[in-house]
Amino acid sequence: NAGVTQTPKFQVLKTGQSMTLQCAQDMNHEYMSWYRQDPGMGLRLIHYSVGAGITDQGEVPNGYNVSRSTTEDFPLRLLSAAPSQTSVYFCASSYGDYSNQPQHFGDGTRLSIL
Amino acid sequence: RKEVEQDPGPFNVPEGATVAFNCTYSNSASQSFFWYRQDCRKEPKLLMSVYSSGNEDGRFTAQLNRASQYISLLIRDSKLSDSATYLCVVNTPGGYNKLIFGAGTRLAVHP
Numbered sequence: 083n084a085g086v087t088q089t090p091k092f093q094v095l096k097t098g099q100s101m102t103l104q105c106a107q108d109m110n111h112e113y114m115s116w117y118r119q120d121p122g123m124g125l126r127l128i129h130y131s132v133g134a135g136i137t138d139q140g141e142v143p144n145g146y147n148v149s150r151s152t153t154e155d156f157p158l159r160l161l162s163a164a165p166s167q168t169s170v171y172f173c174a175s176s177y178g179d180y181s182n183q184p185q186h187f188g189d190g191t192r193l194s195i196l
Numbered sequence: 197r198k199e200v201e202q203d204p205g206p207f208n209v210p211e212g213a214t215v216a217f218n219c220t221y222s223n224s225a226s227q228s229f230f231w232y233r234q235d236c237r238k239e240p241k242l243l244m245s246v247y248s249s250g251n252e253d254g255r256f257t258a259q260l261n262r263a264s265q266y267i268s269l270l271i272r273d274s275k276l277s278d279s280a281t282y283l284c285v286v287n288t289p290g291g292y293n294k295l296i297f298g299a300g301t302r303l304a305v306h307p
């Protein structure tokens with residue numbers, strides 16, 4: 083009963099490094115998304131996908147890339163890490179048109195950029 | 197103005213107390229509303245959806261006031277286990293719906 087799985091749980095990077103945050107779900111959900119959460123702010127949408135092969139930008143997409151080659155996986159790539167990207171990242175999925183569907187979140191990835 | 201605004205708290209209440217949180221939203225066309233709960237350093241989890249007529253789930257009651265563009269969450273008979281941050285979530289219509297999260301209201305229930 084895995085749900086949404088995120089790896090890694092913690093990561094420290096140096097400025098300029100790149101990395102990929104992994105997200106996988108086993109619920110056959112069409113919709114997947116990435117959020118970042120910073121102190122004093124709500125979760126902000128980075129990118130989302132409404133199905134395999136379809137992605138779009140959210141509120142704060144700069145510095146991040148995504149792809150969706152399968153229904154299950156939705157990795158988030160940091161192209162050149164910056165200290166401003168220090169945050170907690172959550173991946174979420176939901177079934178179909180999620181306006182009335184609960185979002186299922188992964189445990190989060192705590193990322194520090196030095 | 198933020199799209200979804202919440203009082204950050206903290207609300208410090210004794211066990212057994214009744215506590216209420218409000219949340220205001222700016223987009224009058226929003227159609228879906230939710231309360232999520234987030235424990236410290238954990239992922240958000242859906243607490244309840246908010247329906248136009250108001251709805252109740254055990255000790256929790258959610259209300260929607262479209263005219264004033266706010267939603268509320270009432271918790272009765274507070275338990276220590278209710279200590280958490282409560283996130284107000286509103287959809288933004290137009291194109292594919294996107295959810296906007298409030299920054300959260302922190303609740304601390306003490307013995």
